[in-house]
Amino acid sequence: MNGAKVDFRGAAGEGVTWTLLATLYLRAWESRLPEPILGDRYAAEAVERIDYDFAALRRRVRPASNQFLVALRARQLDDWSRAFLARHPNAVVLQLGCGMDSRMLRLDPLGKLRWFDVDVPHVIELRRRIYPERGRYTMIGASVTDDGWLEGVPADRPVLIVAEGLLPYLTPDEARTLLSRLTGHFTAGGELIFDAPAPWMARLVEPFRWAPRDAREIERWNPRLRCAEQTPFTTHHRRIPVRRYRVLYRLMHAVPALRNAYREFRFTF
Numbered sequence: 258m259n260g261a262k263v264d265f266r267g268a269a270g271e272g273v274t275w276t277l278l279a280t281l282y283l284r285a286w287e288s289r290l291p292e293p294i295l296g297d298r299y300a301a302e303a304v305e306r307i308d309y310d311f312a313a314l315r316r317r318v319r320p321a322s323n324q325f326l327v328a329l330r331a332r333q334l335d336d337w338s339r340a341f342l343a344r345h346p347n348a349v350v351l352q353l354g355c356g357m358d359s360r361m362l363r364l365d366p367l368g369k370l371r372w373f374d375v376d377v378p379h380v381i382e383l384r385r386r387i388y389p390e391r392g393r394y395t396m397i398g399a400s401v402t403d404d405g406w407l408e409g410v411p412a413d414r415p416v417l418i419v420a421e422g423l424l425p426y427l428t429p430d431e432a433r434t435l436l437s438r439l440t441g442h443f444t445a446g447g448e449l450i451f452d453a454p455a456p457w458m459a460r461l462v463e464p465f466r467w468a469p470r471d472a473r474e475i476e477r478w479n480p481r482l483r484c485a486e487q488t489p490f491t492t493h494h495r496r497i498p499v500r501r502y503r504v505l506y507r508l509m510h511a512v513p514a515l516r517n518a519y520r521e522f523r524f525t526f
């Protein structure tokens with residue numbers, strides 16, 4: 258990343274695009290803790306580079322508490338990604354709804370991997386101003402609900418599909434069609450990892466349109482998908498470095514409805 262400021266003020270807008278700056282900001286905030294869970298220094302560098310009203314954003318996102326939700330979620334997906342990539346060094350990684358996420362830099366995968374980050378065209382246009390495309394790293398500007406964008410992605414290598422903070426914004430039909438298109442395309446199989454709220458939680462959050470009741474619902478949709486793990490977001494509460502939030506998350510973990518309010522899923526196919 259070089260030093261010039263990039264103007265996101267008009268471009269980032271509201272709605273779902275706004276959310277990608279919120280998650281970026283929360284990861285940047287968390288990286289400044291003395292013992293961070295994720296420690297995403299690339300997020301901190303990106304926030305430094307972006308010209309945007311982050312003071313107004315901070316008032317909306319309440320980083321002191323929400324940084325942990327975002328850091329725990331990203332850390333779980335990073336851990337699953339690292340484990341998969343250690344087993345499949347020649348894999349393809351396909352990250353859907355990448356926003357300004359820096360997973361590709363955090364995991365720093367070397368060697369024979371190919372990595373594709375996908376988001377809607379105007380987000381990819383912003384992303385290119387912050388993160389350069391290089392060698393085995395490609396960005397695709399397309400809606401995941403469109404036809405055709407998968408055509409250039411190699412289908413004959415094991416694939417890791419990461420969808421962080423994306424699927425709840427799709428309708429159930431769009432999510433189901435996407436999953437079927439993905440498992441149909443990648444003939445060598447792989448893993449699909451993502452997060453999703455519980456249905457009651459999705460009803461409380463304005464832009465959310467889809468929330469699975471449980472992993473079986475997804476297996477019934479798509480018989481190629483087999484759930485390997487479904488992990489409540491509170492599972493790793495011990496990693497939280499601030500005592501009062503560690504206690505709060507531990508209490509939430511003890512109550513089944515709250516524990517399952519937000520989960521991360523790992524499917525194999």
Ligand SMILES: C[S@@+](CC[C@H](N)C(=O)[O-])C[C@H]1O[C@@H](n2cnc3c(N)ncnc32)[C@H](O)[C@@H]1O
Nearest residue numbers: 276277280354355356358376377400401421422
């Ligand atoms: C909550 S943000 C998450 C961004 C990133 N994964 C992160 O964790 O910081 C949701 C992202 O999904 C993207 N998105 C929403 N609908 C999409 C679609 N139909 N196709 C591609 N990306 C989409 C948004 O543009 C946004 O970048």
